[in-house]
Amino acid sequence: MSPISRGFRGRGRVEADPARVPPGQYVTRDFPVLSAGPTPHTRLDAWSFTIRGAVDDPVSWSWEQFQALPKETVTVDIHCVTKWSKLDTVWTGVSLDTLLDGVESSAGYVMAFSDGGYTTNLPLEDLEGGKAWVAYEFDGEPLDPEHGGPARLLVPHLYFWKSAKWVRGLELREEDEPGFWEGYGYHNYGDPWKEQRYAGD
Amino acid sequence: MERAAVRGRLTWQVGTVTELARETARTRSIALDLPEWAGHRAGQHVDVRLTADDGYQAQRSYSIASAPEDSHLVLTVERLDDGEVSPYLVDELGPGDPLELRGPIGGYFVWEQSLGGPLLLIGGGSGVVPLRAMLRHHRAVGSAVPFRLLYSARSLEDVIYRDELMRMAAHDEVDIRFTLTREQPDDWHGYGRRIDQALLGEVAWPPEERPLVYICGPTGFVETAAEALVALGHDAGRIRTERFGPT
Numbered sequence: 490m491s492p493i494s495r496g497f498r499g500r501g502r503v504e505a506d507p508a509r510v511p512p513g514q515y516v517t518r519d520f521p522v523l524s525a526g527p528t529p530h531t532r533l534d535a536w537s538f539t540i541r542g543a544v545d546d547p548v549s550w551s552w553e554q555f556q557a558l559p560k561e562t563v564t565v566d567i568h569c570v571t572k573w574s575k576l577d578t579v580w581t582g583v584s585l586d587t588l589l590d591g592v593e594s595s596a597g598y599v600m601a602f603s604d605g606g607y608t609t610n611l612p613l614e615d616l617e618g619g620k621a622w623v624a625y626e627f628d629g630e631p632l633d634p635e636h637g638g639p640a641r642l643l644v645p646h647l648y649f650w651k652s653a654k655w656v657r658g659l660e661l662r663e664e665d666e667p668g669f670w671e672g673y674g675y676h677n678y679g680d681p682w683k684e685q686r687y688a689g690d
Numbered sequence: 691m692e693r694a695a696v697r698g699r700l701t702w703q704v705g706t707v708t709e710l711a712r713e714t715a716r717t718r719s720i721a722l723d724l725p726e727w728a729g730h731r732a733g734q735h736v737d738v739r740l741t742a743d744d745g746y747q748a749q750r751s752y753s754i755a756s757a758p759e760d761s762h763l764v765l766t767v768e769r770l771d772d773g774e775v776s777p778y779l780v781d782e783l784g785p786g787d788p789l790e791l792r793g794p795i796g797g798y799f800v801w802e803q804s805l806g807g808p809l810l811l812i813g814g815g816s817g818v819v820p821l822r823a824m825l826r827h828h829r830a831v832g833s834a835v836p837f838r839l840l841y842s843a844r845s846l847e848d849v850i851y852r853d854e855l856m857r858m859a860a861h862d863e864v865d866i867r868f869t870l871t872r873e874q875p876d877d878w879h880g881y882g883r884r885i886d887q888a889l890l891g892e893v894a895w896p897p898e899e900r901p902l903v904y905i906c907g908p909t910g911f912v913e914t915a916a917e918a919l920v921a922l923g924h925d926a927g928r929i930r931t932e933r934f935g936p937t
Contacts, residue, residue, distance in 0.1 A: 491702070491704075491739065491741040491747065491790050492704055492741065492788035492790060493741055493742070493743050494740040494741050494742065494778065494783075494787075494788075494789075494790075495782075495784075495787060496778070496782045497740045497741070497742050497748075497778050497782070498742055499740070499742045499746040499747075499748055499774065500774055502746060513739075513747070513749050515748065515774065521909070521933070522909045522913075522933050523933055524931060524933070525798050525799070525930060525931060526916070526926055526927070526929055526930060526931055527916035527917060527919070527920050527926045527929050527931065528913060528916065528917065529926070571751055572749060572750055572751070605926065606927065635909070635913060669798075670798075672797075673796060673797035673798055674700075674795065674796075674797055686737075687699075687700045687795065688699070688700075689699030689700065690699075690700075
């Protein structure tokens, strides 16, 4: 039972539809930046996106090839484990369904990997069925490096650390293993609606 | 990047405010008595949860300002004028009040003796809070790891832990440097500008000595410092950052 915080009234109560704000979150109009190290700057001519690991044939796209893939523009709500949520964010990128189409694998898990060494783990099924993208535009502009440009994973139904910035590919795996923050005690799955912030939540 | 497993459920616990100390006009340190606290490592943070009398709750993260060796857990909180939780913690919370929190959280922006150094701490504004925990830890364990703190604040009045840091800076073995970006006293001998590559080139050990760097502050500050160090030739893998968004 939480003690009453004497004199606390809560002036930040959301005007937004409460059905869109997960427990413990508040709505911000800013776009805060969180990352564990310096922002990498990868030249587009050195960029590629690769699907490898437990697959019959690894596949890789250059930046130019990636831009030529069918793109989608989606409007989604995002939820950061540090408590902010941002509603109606607009992203353009390539659906993971497009990228995984034709990839033969019996793997059930994915480790996303990024420039700078960041990793995060997800069940493969969370990337399928129109739930995940590799996004390279935010609000119609090229994605800023601070926010993960040139391209980041976008998996809005999980806490935003799963949406790996500076993503360079996916390693498909038979077994699940913790990624970077998951190894430091953050929740392995990270469903904001179940408030799965930390291990054991 | 390396990985260290931190496991075990983080349960909410209720502490009691034992002491409140005004650090600057906008910041206050809150010392807590936490009977169930299992300890922390320097650089970690906690989640604080407030509950209104109608059950409405709000939670935010705050860095731990105390060393693991200190007798009480201390949080230092800066008031953000449009914030929801920080104005309460800075201006309303009183001695003896309960405060609900859980932690410690985070395991990457952490320094302990085994990680070695040289240790370069770079703080902007209230970003100095977790660095102060590292500094106190370094002193408490009598570490021989060389360390430097570079602290950027707007003015002398905005320097958090001013007396403590000035006292430490007066010791020869403790290297603390300040830059005051907006207003400097007449007799100021420290830096008087925003951090840039030239300033960091003077303060940081050369890249060949492979300092372990912790940078904490607002996003712009952290971006500038991290990018300047990378441009100076420092290994990005030796630079750990923590950024403050609005809370």
